[in-house]
Amino acid sequence: MDEASLFGVEPEELSAVRSAFTEATYRGLEYAYLGSPTRGIERGTVRIADTLVRGYPSTPRVLMLDPGVPTFFDGPLAIEEKLNGYNVRIAHVGEPLAFTRSGRICPYTTRIAREQLNLQAFFAAHPDRMLCAEFVGPENPYTPHEYDVDSLEPRVFDVRHRETGRPMPVKQRRAIAERFDFPQPDWFGVVDPGDIESIREAITELDARGREGIVMQSMDGRDLLKYTTAATHRQDLESAFALPFDYGQEFLFSRLIREGFQAVEFDADETAIRERAHGLGEAILEPMVETIRAVEAGETVGERHTVRGSDSAVGELLIHLEEQGLSIEIEADRRQGGERIVEFVKISNTTRDKIEHFLAGGTIDQ
Amino acid sequence: MDEASLFGVEPEELSAVRSAFTEATYRGLEYAYLGSPTRGIERGTVRIADTLVRGYPSTPRVLMLDPGVPTFFDGPLAIEEKLNGYNVRIAHVGEPLAFTRSGRICPYTTRIAREQLNLQAFFAAHPDRMLCAEFVGPENPYTPHEYDVDSLEPRVFDVRHRETGRPMPVKQRRAIAERFDFPQPDWFGVVDPGDIESIREAITELDARGREGIVMQSMDGRDLLKYTTAATHRQDLESAFALPFDYGQEFLFSRLIREGFQAVEFDADETAIRERAHGLGEAILEPMVETIRAVEAGETVGERHTVRGSDSAVGELLIHLEEQGLSIEIEADRRQGGERIVEFVKISNTTRDKIEHFLAGGTIDQ
Numbered sequence: 001m002d003e004a005s006l007f008g009v010e011p012e013e014l015s016a017v018r019s020a021f022t023e024a025t026y027r028g029l030e031y032a033y034l035g036s037p038t039r040g041i042e043r044g045t046v047r048i049a050d051t052l053v054r055g056y057p058s059t060p061r062v063l064m065l066d067p068g069v070p071t072f073f074d075g076p077l078a079i080e081e082k083l084n085g086y087n088v089r090i091a092h093v094g095e096p097l098a099f100t101r102s103g104r105i106c107p108y109t110t111r112i113a114r115e116q117l118n119l120q121a122f123f124a125a126h127p128d129r130m131l132c133a134e135f136v137g138p139e140n141p142y143t144p145h146e147y148d149v150d151s152l153e154p155r156v157f158d159v160r161h162r163e164t165g166r167p168m169p170v171k172q173r174r175a176i177a178e179r180f181d182f183p184q185p186d187w188f189g190v191v192d193p194g195d196i197e198s199i200r201e202a203i204t205e206l207d208a209r210g211r212e213g214i215v216m217q218s219m220d221g222r223d224l225l226k227y228t229t230a231a232t233h234r235q236d237l238e239s240a241f242a243l244p245f246d247y248g249q250e251f252l253f254s255r256l257i258r259e260g261f262q263a264v265e266f267d268a269d270e271t272a273i274r275e276r277a278h279g280l281g282e283a284i285l286e287p288m289v290e291t292i293r294a295v296e297a298g299e300t301v302g303e304r305h306t307v308r309g310s311d312s313a314v315g316e317l318l319i320h321l322e323e324q325g326l327s328i329e330i331e332a333d334r335r336q337g338g339e340r341i342v343e344f345v346k347i348s349n350t351t352r353d354k355i356e357h358f359l360a361g362g363t364i365d366q
Numbered sequence: 367m368d369e370a371s372l373f374g375v376e377p378e379e380l381s382a383v384r385s386a387f388t389e390a391t392y393r394g395l396e397y398a399y400l401g402s403p404t405r406g407i408e409r410g411t412v413r414i415a416d417t418l419v420r421g422y423p424s425t426p427r428v429l430m431l432d433p434g435v436p437t438f439f440d441g442p443l444a445i446e447e448k449l450n451g452y453n454v455r456i457a458h459v460g461e462p463l464a465f466t467r468s469g470r471i472c473p474y475t476t477r478i479a480r481e482q483l484n485l486q487a488f489f490a491a492h493p494d495r496m497l498c499a500e501f502v503g504p505e506n507p508y509t510p511h512e513y514d515v516d517s518l519e520p521r522v523f524d525v526r527h528r529e530t531g532r533p534m535p536v537k538q539r540r541a542i543a544e545r546f547d548f549p550q551p552d553w554f555g556v557v558d559p560g561d562i563e564s565i566r567e568a569i570t571e572l573d574a575r576g577r578e579g580i581v582m583q584s585m586d587g588r589d590l591l592k593y594t595t596a597a598t599h600r601q602d603l604e605s606a607f608a609l610p611f612d613y614g615q616e617f618l619f620s621r622l623i624r625e626g627f628q629a630v631e632f633d634a635d636e637t638a639i640r641e642r643a644h645g646l647g648e649a650i651l652e653p654m655v656e657t658i659r660a661v662e663a664g665e666t667v668g669e670r671h672t673v674r675g676s677d678s679a680v681g682e683l684l685i686h687l688e689e690q691g692l693s694i695e696i697e698a699d700r701r702q703g704g705e706r707i708v709e710f711v712k713i714s715n716t717t718r719d720k721i722e723h724f725l726a727g728g729t730i731d732q
Binding site: 063070254261264281286288362366 | 427435436623645652655662725727731
């Protein structure tokens with residue numbers, strides 16, 4: 001297939017598409033990634049050697065399950081847990097490589113994927129597919145969350161054609177993942193689009209356990225729809241208001257809007273709405289106060305992460321993060337059972353500087 | 367004084383400045399107003415006949431009284447109540463005219479100013495000054511709030527040179543306002559910049575009464591600094607989340623940030639912070655839920671206002687608002703004591719359309 005057909009663009013658009021890619025290298029291997037969506041091509045799409053690794057598409061979200069789900073789907077849908085970690089595609093391009101959402105090859109995730117997944121066997125059988133996996137767990141360089149996971153593990157939630165991005169039907173994908181012993185997201189069954197009750201039950205259960213939400217999918221795997229819990233909206237707000245000047249206002253606003261519609265759909269009465277409101281207020285104010293006090297006390301503010309691995313794996317990861325322009329401060333660095341464990345902070349200079357300005361009595365024009 | 371000197375710009379900037387003004391007419395009188403600040407010239411500056419009416423400057427805000435106030439002021443400061451209404455300048459240009467913050471002549475406010483203030487006497491004595499007044503009260507076409515006011519009344523908080531914008535010293539201004547019987551904002555005395563205790567007392571008292579906050583001012587009237595109460599932050603959030611898609615995200619975010627710093631400075635313990643958090647959550651979620659339900663029920667959503675006056679005054683106001691592109695829906699129109707009283711809604715099409723989209727099961731890409 002020629003390059004324009006592969007990208008799904010007109011031949012005359014090709015030069016614009018090519019110039020939107022950013023060049024990078026991984027251990028001498030040259031590749032280029034698409035940092036933002038361009039002419040219908042997904043963010044995170046990668047050109048590497050003579051092939052393409054398609055970006056993972058953004059999944060539309062519904063704010064009202066009813067009538068959102070029956071409006072979106074015209075046949076049965078599979079429900080799986082949506083996990084809160086980071087989204088990685090693993091493709092075999094000369095060797096198995098792990099690409100983050102934006103298309104960068106992550107050396108740390110590549111290693112963990114190779115250790116924990118039987119990639120040789122999978123790619124021998126399916127050389128032109130990519131595994132789409134969420135990496136979850138507390139020892140996580142990007143999005144740490146508590147799961148029943150000690151350190152960091154993948155959950156394979158999709159198998160797609162590497163170049164076209166075409167997904168496998170849901171049941172086939174789950175069967176293949178099982179055959180290769182790949183851990184998968186929890187399965188909530190197949191329901192009819194009108195069966196809102198079952199979908200709400202899944203949400204209520206996940207919310208009670210502090211989990212993120214669900215992905216609903218047509219059985220051919222082509223139509224995806226997501227919905228998230230109040231627990232995750234609050235966690236998002238807590239993270240964001242701990243570093244208020246580093247998060248986009250769009251990020252904050254969207255979580256508040258989700259809560260508004262969820263209250264209308266889920267809350268039984270005004271008492272339930274008031275309780276939700278109080279949780280929301282706590283998620284906003286308390287992390288912000290804590291961060292202002294931390295800046296006042298001269299502490300480092302930023303996102304805290306822990307990672308674990310061989311000396312070289314951890315060292316390589318820290319270099320990879322700094323190459324992306326992040327300021328890293330190492331808070332603890334120790335060895336345990338032959339592994340190196342590093343606790344570090346991605347320093348938030350913007351939040352620190354703005355808070356220092358106001359604490360010093362600085363003014364603002366609004 | 368030539369035009370460039372009047373504006374305080376270089377002669378070669380004059381054409382850029384001129385073209386930033388918007389032309390308008392008021393009863394056949396042509397004038398032009400500056401809708402946004404341009405080359406250091408305040409928003410709301412007006413060119414009319416052969417003269418200039420200077421815009422009211424934006425007042426810087428401090429988020430921490432301590433050390434904000436002693437950092438900002440180097441001598442005694444006057445404290446006055448900051449009122450929550452709309453800011454109007456009244457200047458005598460052929461006749462006394464009331465200019466809103468953006469520089470438009472408001473026919474309704476012009477009438478009320480003439481009825482309630484002895485403008486002939488004032489402008490006879492001070493022809494080149496402008497009165498800066500906040501119009502407050504429940505019957506208010508722009509910013510309705512409860513005060514000890516039946517309908518709508520001005521509070522004169524500043525007297526400035528019309529063309530240069532130079533303010534009068536505080537005590538002289540208050541004495542002149544008193545001489546002409548102009549109502550003024552409440553007076554909280556003169557304090558030293560280090561006297562944070564007195565300033566906090568004023569804030570605490572105003573907060574308990576649901577009032578907006580204070581303006582602090584150097585005695586020559588030239589340096590102004592504002593600080594607002596939790597009560598007003600909550601009221602702002604309530605208004606904004608009642609029409610979430612019509613308010614800017616910057617508006618929402620700034621109120622939340624103010625609360626964070628105020629909690630650090632004012633709240634005695636974690637219980638007080640939690641109470642503040644709950645109030646914040648209620649101010650966000652409950653108005654949003656109410657509006658979603660109203661759209662669901664097919665009701666008109668928007669800001670509700672009541673105005674009162676002669677037939678022609680009220681009619682002229684409604685035309686003035688529609689000329690600004692607002693969609694107005696009249697909900698009640700009655701007569702009382704020879705006056706016309708109209709209750710109307712400024713319809714919020716954006717909020718209605720977005721909420722209808724999500725209620726109908728529409729999706730969003732985030």
